[in-house]
Amino acid sequence: MSLYRLNVFSLQRGLLKIENNGMMKFSYKKMMKISFNYGLTKNLNNLSKGGVGFRELYDANPLQKQFSDILFDRADEPATASSWNTFDEKDSLLEDELIRGYYKLANANKNTSVKTVLDQAEKDVKTKDPRLVHQVLMRFARTYTDAKQLRLRVPPLILRAPKSTKPKQRPILSPGPMIGVPGKTPENKEDLLEYWREDPNLNEHHEKWHLVYGKNRVDDPNNVGDEKKYLWKDRQGELFIYMHRQIMARYFAERLSVGLPDVKTLDNYSEEIPEGYDASDVAGFESRPAGLKLRDIPDFSTVQNLADARDRLIKTIDQGYFDDVSNSKSIKTEGSIESLDLLGIAIEAGITETTYKNYDAALWGTNYVAFHNNGHIMISLIKEGQNRGVMGDNKTACRDPVFYRWHRYVDDLFVRYQSKLPPNNYNDVPEVHISNQDVALVFKDKIEAIKELTKRTDIEPKVQEWGESHIDDIFKHNISTLETKLKTRSLQLEGDDQPTEIQYLFPREWYYFFRVKNPTKKEANVTFRVFIVPTQFEHQFNRYIEVDKFQRTIKANSETLITRDCDRSSVVSQPPKKTPEELDDNAAIDDEDDTDEDVDYSDYCECGWPFHLVLPRGNSDGLPFKLVVFLSSGELDKIESVRKCGSLSFCGSQQLAGKYPDSKEMGYPFNRPLTNGNLKDTFGNMKNAAIKEIKVKFVSDFPEFTKA
Ligand SMILES: [Cu+2]
Incomplete structure (x- = not known):
């Protein structure tokens, strides 16, 4: 010191x-x-x-x-x-x-x-x-x-509740195609994804999101208990769906990476759940034995009630309005952000009278019960005579494979709704152009000019300078394969004899280069929306993984080179954590630029997807993905350009009742089914969109840019 x-x-x-x-x-x-x-x-x-x-x-x-x-x-x-x-x-x-x-x-x-x-x-x-x-x-x-x-x-969660957070202490299976390989296929195939589901930072992301955005209504600390002064979290229901959809999209890609079949939705409540979850190493929680069915929980609810809630949501979506309020324009399910939000609330935690009032409904009907929440409780108590399983707590729920089966159903409900809505109208896109050849990726360790640099404020201008002087090379010889590997860190927890070994996925860091033309006489403020999707899933709009969203200004009558660091990602908790010390600690907020902007440090800052999981694992052959760049109008979108802490896309506004920083529907332009279920038919002819074919390859090692 x-x-x-x-x-x-x-x-x-x-x-x-x-x-x-x-x-x-x-x-x-x-x-x-x-x-x-x-x-x-x-x-x-x-x-x-x-x-x-x-x-x-x-x-x-x-x-x-x-x-x-x-x-x-x-x-x-x-x-x-x-x-x-x-x-x-x-x-x-x-x-x-x-x-x-x-x-x-x-x-x-x-x-x-x-x-x-x-x-x-x-x-x-x-x-x-x-x-x-x-x-x-x-x-x-x-x-x-x-x-x-x-x-x-x-x-950090790993220090706060170490015994229920540390991953299972057993070796992770070796790389390569693992299913069906003698000696490499585990008894329970679901175990192949333990490195992902049991990741402490992934679980902390889920826990923190529910803490920051868990309720759509909160008290104003200065007007305690005054119903008229309640604060409403802007678009909380819509974000509940979107944040979990993004976890699901990543999980789908992760399963594909290791060769596991797709997630089976949990919609039949009288069917046994064949895959169990062994929680013998997870302190405070019971295992969920394989082969059990949902059961009635005395003093709580019944399987029939859950089925009724499910059917009522389906009916609501299909009829196009919420029950008993068909006269109220504001909560018809016509596709406004308000109705998306209200449906998200109904699915997650149910609609109560106070929520209806906030939405200014003319008439209040009967409660929608808390469908998603009740499912969590019923699954967590699935074994009679046993205490709670991991599904009953936000800090452990993501560890159990059934979490993803339950959330697939939750998301499918929203897909059903979004599929009924009119398609996006792209009349408001800016007159800027990007082609499939205008997108390049370069590993940071390949950029000589920044080799010795460690500070972001030094690196960013150097990359820009380097990019502009190598522009032809970059777009001719850029890579189309990104890489990941597994790393291990060791953490001595209090009271343990042995250090805890944590195996975690890590990406080879890269820079994006985008070449954007503005043929107009006016400077254009542009939002870059960047997604990846496994090529195998490209027809499913809910499987696009958001990897970035940011704004830049493109000069009039120009071709501009835009550079972007992968670790600035809009979904990633900022500042990104990379070293073993950072991963098991709170993030240190960047203080390199001397802005006066005051960041209220809080667990809000810890909200967001962990950087080390920014890419799905991929496989050793290189799993094919499509990378899509969509440019929308920055004037209309009103997103924040710099985020010092937390995640732009998942953590919303730092103010309790602040506006969500993007005026478009969450997931835009992947908020509606694709035209003919086809990516090319949807964006192929648009001058403001580019599609690049890439691969994600799982390798044994690569040079690291950030030194520990
Ligand atoms: Cu959740």
């Missing part, structure tokens, strides 16, 4: 002591001011923007320590069938009640707001259900202004 760092920490400790005496509030902004006199601004700025790892903050900041310790307390404790459950409507009311209590407590103790709530939570976690207290405390830290200013960090 450098002397500067030590100085920063002693300064911070001093301030905290003052705060604890109740004389002064601890805030980074105040620290910045004070530190100026000590000539420490730059270092402190790094600290405040997150340039320090979680463990260091934990040791240096007593409030961070107290906050973390509450989240550590009882985190791996076994769940019983009746433990607090995020999927349960009744439990969700308990959550609302507790967070209102914390907001009120904080509001009543303005000078020591966070400390007072932490002291209360410290007691609560011992006496109440720890799951409930953890959930509420994490939400409090993200939503309450004083807490946000403290930039308290939720400890």
Whole structure:
């Protein structure tokens, strides 16, 4: 640790002591001011923007320590069938009640707001259900202004609940086509995807999304309990569908990569589920034995109720309006973003009277029950006499293969709806041109000009310069094969004798180069929308994987070379985590550009897809994919161009009730079936779209650009 760092920490400790005496509030902004006199601004700025790892903050900041310790307390404790459950409507009311209590407590103790709530939570976690207290405390830290200013960090999932997060400790099967190879095919073929389903960062992404976007309605911390002042998460229902659709699209591609058959939808509730899930290594959760059927759960719900909910959703989609509100224009299912959103809400968590009111419905009918949530609960309690399985918790659900069978059904419902809607009308696309030959990919390690560089602010202009001076070469000799490999990292967890081995997929980093022509006399603001799809699935619009979305300006009457780093991806949690240390810690926010933009650090920043899984694995022959680039009008789309933390596409707005940063439907232009189910028929004749054939190859090794 450098002397500067030590100085920063002693300064911070001093301030905290003052705060604890109740004389002064601890805030980074105040620290910045004070530190100026000590000539420490730059270092402190790094600290405040997150340039320090979680463990260091934990040791240096007593409030961070107290906050973390509450989240550590009882985190791996076994769940019983009746433990607090995020999927349960009744439990969700308990959550609302507790967070209102914390907001009120904080509001009543303005000078020591966070400390007072932490002291209360410290007691609560011992006496109440720890799951409930953890959930509420994490939400409090993200939503309450004083807490946000403290930039308290939720400890990484692997440290918070290590025993229910660490992947199974058994060797992952070797590369190559694995199905049917003697000695290489596991007893349970589904195990082939353990490296993906059990990835701690993937599970944390899912957990964090549900924390940040879990509810469509939240309390305003300043107007607690006032029904008229509820805040509504913009397009939460639509994003629920889209975020899970993207997990599914990636899972479909991953299965294809290892040679597994497609995901079978879970629509027949009287059929046995042949593939089980062994949770003997997952602390706190029960295994789900193979060959069980859904059953009625006493005091909760019945299989018939689930089937009724399913049939009612189908009826709603097919008839074109929500039940009992056929007179209300606002919630007909006619394809407005509002109706997409409402259908997403109905599928995920059900529609209640408050939601109807928000949508200004003229008439409120009967509740839609929480179809998706109830499915999670019923699957997690599938074995009579057993406690909860991993499907009953957002931080573990993605580990079980049945998660994807359930979510395939959820997504198919939305596909059914989107297939009924009028096709996109592309009258509003900008007059800029990109052809199939104008898309190139270059591995970063092949770009000599940036070999010795490590800072993004140094690399980006160099790549642009290099690209412009090699433009003909790039488009003539560019690669069409991307690469992935498996890596292993080792992590010593507290209380374990052996270090935990985590095997994880990693991509060979690359740069995109796009050559875009603007033949008009006006400068054009353009949104680049980049997707990949396994060629085998290219006719299915819901299987396109978003890999990037960003805006650039194209000068009038020009041909412009656009460069883009793969790690800036709109789906990836920014800043990207790459080294083993980063993967098991919170992300450090880039502080290289000196903008004044204030980032409210919170677990919001940890929301987003993990960078290391940005590509599906592919196979050793090179799995064929199509890469599609679609240019839309930046003036109309209104997306953000720079995102310092979180993910543009999955985490929405940092403000509780802020607008989702894209005015197009999520997934656009893959939000509707393709013309004749054919990619070429849909975009082949459009001057603002390009299709490039690529392969994703799984290899044993490649040179890495980012040095650990
Ligand atoms: Cu989910």
